[in-house]
Amino acid sequence: MRSCATAAVLALCAALSGCSGSGDSGGGGKAVLRYTWWGNPDRAARTEEAVALFEKQHPGIDIQTSFAGYDAYKQKLATQAAGGDAPDVMQLDYRMIDQYASGGVLLDLAKQRSALSTADIDAGLLATGVVDGKQYAVPQARGTETIVYDTKQWKATGVELPREGWTWNDWADTMRALAKKSGKPGGTDPGWSEDAFEVWLRGQGKNLYTKDQQLGFDADDLTKWWTFTDKLRREGAVSPAEQTTQLDGTVENTPLGRGGKAISDNNWDAPSSGFLALVPSGVTLAPMPSGEDGTPGQYFKPSMFMGIADNSGYPEQAAQFIDFMLNDADAAKTLGATRGIPVNESIREAITPELKDFDKTVADFQASLDGDLNAPPKAPPSGDNALQTTFQRDYDQVSYERMSPREAAENYITEAKAELRS
Amino acid sequence: MTTTEIPTASRTRQDAAVKKPPRRRREGAAWVFLSPWVLGASVLTLLPMAVSLYLSFTDYDLFNPPQWVGLRNYTQMFTEDPRYWRSVVATLTYVVIAVPLQLGLALIVALALKSMRRGKGFYRSAFYAPSLLGASMSIALVWRAVFNDGGTVDNLLGTGGWVNQPGWALFAVALLTVWQFGAPMVIFLAGLQQIPSELYEAAAVDGASRWRQFLSITVPMLSPVIFFNLVLQTIQAFQVFTPAFAVSAGKGGPADSTLFYTLYLYDRGFVASHMGYASAMAWTLLLAIGAVTAVLFRTSRSWVFYASDTDGGA
Numbered sequence: 001m002r003s004c005a006t007a008a009v010l011a012l013c014a015a016l017s018g019c020s021g022s023g024d025s026g027g028g029g030k031a032v033l034r035y036t037w038w039g040n041p042d043r044a045a046r047t048e049e050a051v052a053l054f055e056k057q058h059p060g061i062d063i064q065t066s067f068a069g070y071d072a073y074k075q076k077l078a079t080q081a082a083g084g085d086a087p088d089v090m091q092l093d094y095r096m097i098d099q100y101a102s103g104g105v106l107l108d109l110a111k112q113r114s115a116l117s118t119a120d121i122d123a124g125l126l127a128t129g130v131v132d133g134k135q136y137a138v139p140q141a142r143g144t145e146t147i148v149y150d151t152k153q154w155k156a157t158g159v160e161l162p163r164e165g166w167t168w169n170d171w172a173d174t175m176r177a178l179a180k181k182s183g184k185p186g187g188t189d190p191g192w193s194e195d196a197f198e199v200w201l202r203g204q205g206k207n208l209y210t211k212d213q214q215l216g217f218d219a220d221d222l223t224k225w226w227t228f229t230d231k232l233r234r235e236g237a238v239s240p241a242e243q244t245t246q247l248d249g250t251v252e253n254t255p256l257g258r259g260g261k262a263i264s265d266n267n268w269d270a271p272s273s274g275f276l277a278l279v280p281s282g283v284t285l286a287p288m289p290s291g292e293d294g295t296p297g298q299y300f301k302p303s304m305f306m307g308i309a310d311n312s313g314y315p316e317q318a319a320q321f322i323d324f325m326l327n328d329a330d331a332a333k334t335l336g337a338t339r340g341i342p343v344n345e346s347i348r349e350a351i352t353p354e355l356k357d358f359d360k361t362v363a364d365f366q367a368s369l370d371g372d373l374n375a376p377p378k379a380p381p382s383g384d385n386a387l388q389t390t391f392q393r394d395y396d397q398v399s400y401e402r403m404s405p406r407e408a409a410e411n412y413i414t415e416a417k418a419e420l421r422s
Numbered sequence: 423m424t425t426t427e428i429p430t431a432s433r434t435r436q437d438a439a440v441k442k443p444p445r446r447r448r449e450g451a452a453w454v455f456l457s458p459w460v461l462g463a464s465v466l467t468l469l470p471m472a473v474s475l476y477l478s479f480t481d482y483d484l485f486n487p488p489q490w491v492g493l494r495n496y497t498q499m500f501t502e503d504p505r506y507w508r509s510v511v512a513t514l515t516y517v518v519i520a521v522p523l524q525l526g527l528a529l530i531v532a533l534a535l536k537s538m539r540r541g542k543g544f545y546r547s548a549f550y551a552p553s554l555l556g557a558s559m560s561i562a563l564v565w566r567a568v569f570n571d572g573g574t575v576d577n578l579l580g581t582g583g584w585v586n587q588p589g590w591a592l593f594a595v596a597l598l599t600v601w602q603f604g605a606p607m608v609i610f611l612a613g614l615q616q617i618p619s620e621l622y623e624a625a626a627v628d629g630a631s632r633w634r635q636f637l638s639i640t641v642p643m644l645s646p647v648i649f650f651n652l653v654l655q656t657i658q659a660f661q662v663f664t665p666a667f668a669v670s671a672g673k674g675g676p677a678d679s680t681l682f683y684t685l686y687l688y689d690r691g692f693v694a695s696h697m698g699y700a701s702a703m704a705w706t707l708l709l710a711i712g713a714v715t716a717v718l719f720r721t722s723r724s725w726v727f728y729a730s731d732t733d734g735g736a
Contacts, residue, residue, distance in 0.1 A: 071672065079692050082484035099695065103485020242571060242586035245676040259572075382483075386694030393505070393678060400588050400677040411504055418502060419694070 030062040031314040033321060037065075037091035037304075038073035040251065040274040043338040050334045054324050061317050063089075070249040074385070081105045086309040088318045092137050094128065094302060099382030101131035107308040109135045112319035117327055120344045128302045128379055136307060138322060141270065141340030143303030144369065145199055145288045147171070147187070148272045149264035150256060152281035157181035157263070162286035164368065168200060171289040172228070175237040178263050187264035188255055189238040189399065191229030192247055194384075194391040196266050196288075199298050200225055202374070203291025213381040215416055219409045226398050226405035233399055238262075241399035247392070251275050256283075269365055270303060270340040273358040285365040299376045300366070303340035337362045383419040390415050478701035488698065495702035506703075508678045509686040512592065516682060517659040520596040525651055528603040532610035533640075546611070553604030562598065562668030569594040569669070585669055588679040595680055598665045606651040613647030614640070642727040649726045653718055660711050663688070683707055 037047065044067050051063050068076060070093075077096070080086050086105050100106050109116060118126055118138055129137035147162055154161065159177045166174075178186030190196035198208050207216040232238045239255040239262050246253045251274035255262035260279065265272075266288065275283045288298040306325065308318045324331055332347045337359035342348045355363050394412045397403040403411070453460075478495060480488035499506050531549055535542055555561045568574045571583030584590040617640065625635045641648075663684040666674065674681025674689070681689075683703070691700030 075672070075693055078484075078695060082692075082695070099483070099485070103483065105485060241676065242583060245586055245673075246671070248671060248673075382695075386696075389673070389689070389693060390505075393673070393675070396675055396677040402588070402677050414502065415505070418498060 030060055031317045032062045032064060033089055033312075033314055033318055034064050034066075034087035035089040035321070036073070036077065036087040037067050038070045039067055039338070040271060042273055042277070043067075043271075046335055046338045050325065050331045053330060053334060054321060057324075058317075058320065061314075061321070063321065081309075084311060086311070088309050088312040088314060089321055090307055090309065091140070092305040092307050094305075094379050095382075095385045095388065097129060097137050097305060097307075097379055098131055099385060100307070101134070101136040102382070104310055106136040107310045107312065107315055107318075109138065109308065109319070112308070112315055115316050115319035116323045120327065120346050122343060122345060124375070125300075125302055125343050128376065129305050129307075131379070137305035138307075138326060139302035139305050139343050140326060141303045141337070141342055142300045142366070143268045143270050143340035144300050144366065144373070145195060145266060145298045146269045146272060146365065147264055147286040147288060148256070148267050148269075148275060148283050149187075149286065150260060150279050150281060151284045153182065153260065153263050154178070154284075164287045164372070165294060166287070166289050167292050167294070168203065168228070168289040169292065172232055172237070175232060175264075176235060179235070179237045182263060184260075185239045185243075185255060185262040186237050187239070187262050188247070188266060189229055189233050189240075189244045190266050191226055191233070191399065192244050192392045192395045193266065194388050195268075197222070197225055197391070199288045200291075201297070202299070203289070203295050203297035205291070205295060207377055209377065209380055209384070211378065214420060215413065219406070219413045222409035222412060223406045226395065226409060229395075230398050230405055241396070241401075244399055245396055251278065268303065268340075269362050270337055273338065273362070276358055285361060287369060296373050298369075299373050300369075301376055302343070341366050381420060383416075387416055387419055390419070474701045474704060477698050478705050480698040482697040482701075483695045484697055485695075491698070495699045496706070499699070499702060499706070505678060505681070505686065509674070509681045509683050512674075512679060512681055513660060513662075513683040516592060516596060516662060517656060519592070520599045520662075521652070521655050521659050523596065524600045524603050524655060525606055525648070527600055528606040528651070529610050529648075531603065532607050532614055533636075535607075535611055536614045546608070549607055550604035553602040559664060559668055562665045565594065565598050565665070566669045566671070586676055588677040591670065591676060591679045595662070595665050595669050598669070599659070599662065606655060609647060609651055610644070613644050617643045645726045646728055649718075649722050653715060656714065656718065657711055660707065660714070 035051070037043070039047070047067070048065065051065055055061060055063060066087075067073070073091075074093075074096075077086070077090060081100060081103070092100065097106075109118075116138070118135070121139065125139050125142060126135070129135055129139055149162075157178055159174060159181060162171070162174065175186030190200075194208070201208060201217055201221065204221075206221065210216045229238065233240065233244075243255045243258070243261060246258075251257045251265075251267060251271055254265045254267065256265040257275060257278040265275075269285055272283065272285060287296075290296050306322045308315055308322070312318050325335070326342075326344055327347065329347065329350060332342055332344070332351050333354065335342075336351070336355060341363055342351065352363050391412065394403075394408045394415075397411075398405050398408045477488060479490060479492060481491045481494075482488035535545055535549075538545065552561075566585055569584040570576070571586060573583060575581065576583055581590075584594040621639050621643070622635055625639060630638065661684055662682050666680045666682045666685050667688070670676075670680045670685075674685045684707070687700050687703045687707070690696045690703060
């Protein structure tokens with residue numbers, strides 16, 4: 001009995017002890033807002049600058065910021081939100097909106113319409129922040145996926161440069177050629193990434209999720225994808241498992257970013273600015289491969305949203321801040337394209353000629369694709385948030401050769417069905 | 423017999439009648455002094471435990487009210503979730519590797535310290551230091567850097583990054599635990615100093631070698647302490663979280679090789695927002711640890727030697 005009691009108490013301590021505590025320091029009569037986002041140090045520096053500008057214009061508002069890499073941010077926000085301690089203003093991903101909106105974490109923005117204008121945002125993009133007919137989040141920018149490569153190293157190999165409309169088979173041949181000429185993997189193994197899989201799937205006219213939020217593909221599709229990437233990995237054309245397993249959405253942990261362990265990477269366009277600090281000779285953005293019949297798989301995705309906590313003490317100030325981040329010309333100039341190209345159309349037109357360096361690269365890249373891509377899918381079901389991690393874990397089993405692509409794909413389908421059922 | 427018994431009984435009854443009020447008052451005082459603990463235990467431990475037991479039979483995503491689903495979480499866990507079983511295997515492997523290594527090292531160091539004549543205090547503190555550091559996240563992050571590719575271990579041994587190899591990642595985590603052998607070491611040291619030196623002297627006179635003395639005196643005399651350490655460290659090892667979380671960057675990778683039970687529990691609860699499922703996992707862990715501890719206690723009868731037992735018999 002004593003043993004059971006001891007065990008019970010100790011097990012419980014483990015089960016219950018978590019992280020807690022957030023010392024909110026008062027701001028001397030000011031409205032103190034907490035604003036959190038994910039991103040890289042470059043985004044952080046420019047965001048801080050914009051926040052400082054806002055605080056100067058609004059002396060009564062003090063904004064406390066914090067940021068993290070995407071994976072860490074996702075977990076932290078979920079914990080905060082569940083504990084009723086969501087930050088006043090939060091940056092949200094496509095995948096989070098459904099869950100947080102239906103869970104009552106987010107404020108219906110219609111309540112703050114006077115402080116927050118959405119008039120200049122493309123109606124189609126704005127609609128991606130709507131759940132059950134209510135606008136819970138506003139898209140801040142749009143982004144799309146890219147094959148980003150080390151310009152100098154790629155050119156040194158003499159392999160033909162990527163162009164719009166290249167197919168996945170072209171891409172695979174190119175990776176092989178790059179590996180052969182340079183002696184290192186041509187690119188990151190894309191098998192781990194649900195995002196890359198989606199591009200591949202859309203290239204075949206399918207989707208990750210059906211309209212009624214069920215799986216839009218089956219084990220055969222996934223087996224085909226993982227067989228394709230697994231073969232390239234075995235040939236050494238893409239990164240080995242030891243590198244692929246470290247991927248977490250930050251450019252710092254990609255093979256390309258970890259001291260040039262590969263020549264290219266597949267990533268989102270705006271975050272690729274982080275490569276500039278890691279790849280001294282500079283990077284170039286190229287389109288993602290298309291399906292074999294030329295169907296483009298990539299699309300313009302609202303790269304991130306801003307939302308307000310339903311229980312925020314200062315919803316009006318929070319709305320003012322979002323309005324500033326979206327619609328203020330000076331803020332736009334400071335932020336540039338660090339969150340992707342702005343969705344506010346008049347701002348976009350105003351700042352595009354003034355963009356420099358990597359922002360211009362991203363803007364030009366998006367302009368080159370404008371009009372060629374298919375419409376974005378509906379926001380994914382809330383279970384997708386967890387499935388993104390499951391996808392990577394199951395691919396680990398393939399790349400470490402613990403399971404065949406078929407076994408891992410069937411596991412994933414089972415897990416995904418359980419996830420979407422609840 | 424009866425004549426002597428009756429007065430005794432009536433006398434105690436009288437005593438009881440006299441002493442009753444003060445005893446009750448003393449009980450009240452005891453409760454007052456106990457209240458901080460009772461409050462803490464009931465509000466922070468028993469109540470959440472009860473809630474968690476209830477949640478384990480529900481589907482609860484943190485944001486919407488829980489939905490009763492009966493035993494579905496448990497059946498899904500045991501029959502439909504291959505990753506659950508991988509986490510069980512990883513945890514058991516870890517316990518079997520880390521606990522004996524840690525206790526063995528602690529005992530060896532304690533024996534060495536016991537026979538030291540000078541500087542005992544210094545070395546005792548020095549060996550204890552990692553246990554003080556070990557609970558922190560920062561040391562686990564350092565550990566990840568040391569065992570990552572391009573880290574110290576890779577550069578020295580040329581083995582590549584341990585944390586990225588499924589066969590080695592678990593050892594990197596286990597090593598971090600083993601390194602923190604300070605607490606069991608101090609307990610061993612205290613236990614060693616309790617063994618009467620006459621026993622060793624007598625054995626030496628009888629011509630017993632050092633090894634013989636260790637096997638026939640040290641081990642049996644120390645067995646209650648060994649048992650105590652074994653139970654404590656086993657329970658702790660089942661609940662390993664921080665080192666695995668930091669060393670695998672929160673993912674339990676590579677290929678789920680360091681996806682320990684608590685890490686997967688955390689993942690289900692806080693990443694996938696299935697609090698019901700996570701609660702079911704927590705209760706299963708509680709029962710499993712209880713069972714393992716009960717087994718340890720049962721086997722202890724055959725190898726743990728309590729000197730006081732034989733004293734009592736004599």
